[in-house]
Amino acid sequence: MSSDNSLHERTVGAKRRQHSTCDRQPIRGDDRAVSVAVGYVLGLGIATLLFSALLIGGSGLVESQTQTVTHDQLSVTGQQLAADLSGADRLVRAGGGGDVSNASLQTDLPNSVAAGGYTIEITYTNASNTGTIELRSSTPDVVVSVPFRSVTPVRETTIGGGTVETSYDGDKLVVESV
């Protein structure tokens, strides 16, 4: 009799364990109340929004930084050329008389700036012994003007970037690309 009872208990226990296992199994693969299309669109939309914001913000940042750096580069380039123009003027006017048979200064200016190529336009006013070096780049359009002073007249010209030479032709200072 006792052996019959114990057999019955083992059978019931096994059935209970089997039943509870069958209840948990479907939860992991349960895709009820979920639309694949909606989930896909939502995910795609969020990702697109995020990446668009990054792209727009990033490209704006790059553009503004390009403009700033280009302005700085053109400004420094103009100051370099203005310094050498004034230096050449000092050489020509150095006291003691005599004839300057040769005076030329080479300036290594950058071939291009952050925005790409650029032009240098030199204007000079005899009456005030002053001039302006205007440096211009496109995309982004940046223009920088650097004033300079030179008692020796300077020939007006427009040149590109790169190495330039400031020389004295016996009458005026001439700036040329080398």
Add this chain to the structure above:
Amino acid sequence: MAQVIRPRDGDGDRGQMILLMGVVLAVMFVALALLVNAAIYTDNVATRGGDPAGEALEYQNGVVDSTEGLIEAENDAGNATADDVRPALENISRYHRQYHLRRGAATNTSFNISEGRNISEVNANGFEDWNATANTVRGFVMHININNMSNNSTFEVILPTQDVQVNRTGKSSIVIEDDSGGELCSYSGTDPVRFNITNSSLSGESCGFNTSQFDDGGNIGIDKETNGAGGYEALIESDADISGLPPNTTTFIYRVELNLRVNTPELQYERRGLEVVSEVPNVE
């Protein structure tokens, strides 16, 4: 795009958008890095202290200052000649060449030395007869003692442009005349009277003879010398033989003409005929 985990069933073509955006962002970061680099380099260039013109001017001023000091010292010592200063000028040239070579500049100095003659007589009754060829006349001033001149006597000052006669016409009066005897100016008063030949004035009054060619060279001297009285001093640029000039005559360095050249990688500079003139005081 919904799944980013590589599925096990072999469908591996998802996740391209993240990949693409990653590449785009990477390019953007590289661009930003390049911009930052450009900005840093620009700041570096902006603060560089290069002044190639300054190197040439420093060289020129150094040579000129050294030469001026040399001429002053030699003239103070008296009777300086070109042969006295030439070795020192070569030393100056060599010193500055070596100094600037260490700084990366090739330099060269050549020079022409001009001698001068300081011709003078003091309290003389009757001047010396002399005549010299002068390239330029810096100063020629007489202090004439009219009382010691013979009445109606004339002595002659030879000038590059025209000769002038100093004629005593009375006890205390003289007349300056041109070659043909025409009166240029006159003076009547106490002794001595100052006759500044280089600026054509007698006792401060303009005398009207031409001195414009004093810097162009020519003969200068005194003739009919025995009729003159007083003193004078003349500073002329000349290498005339000192034995043919009055005894008090001394030599000095009138000027040094410098030809300078400087070459650096950025600069070519050459100046010819830079004059360093002696500081011998002008006659008063």
